[in-house]
Amino acid sequence: MTSETAVQNNELIPERVRAVLRAHGWTWKSCGAAFGLMGGIIAPLLGFALTALAWLIGDWHGVPLKHTGTILLFLTIPLLIFGAHCLDLIDKENEHSRARDSRTEESDLAGRV
Secondary structure (H helix, E strand, O other), rough: OOOOOOOOOOOOOHHHHHHHHHOOOOOHHHHHHHHHHHHHHHHHHHHHHHHHHHHHHHOOOOHHHHHHHHHHHHHHHHHHHHHHHHHHHHHHHHHHHHHHHHHHHHHHHHHOO
């Protein structure tokens, strides 16, 4: 197995995201961003559904639906913050690499003159 990850051509994934995944692969930053943002979207939906279900039927077979739904609702903001933080780390890493590349190009051009 190679160290490169295969990113399929999917119309839902923008070209820039595909290029970054091809270049860097699935690092802890990209996995954290995906987990945080997707969890931040799914957690409130599931939390609302469980809380509404708990109001209608109460505890189901000893499973505390209301508490689970409330926990998911409270996890929404921390998950979104974690995902945004991971995206900021990725962006900062890309800015450092772009700055390093531009300095290298400038020194190459200065050396040729």
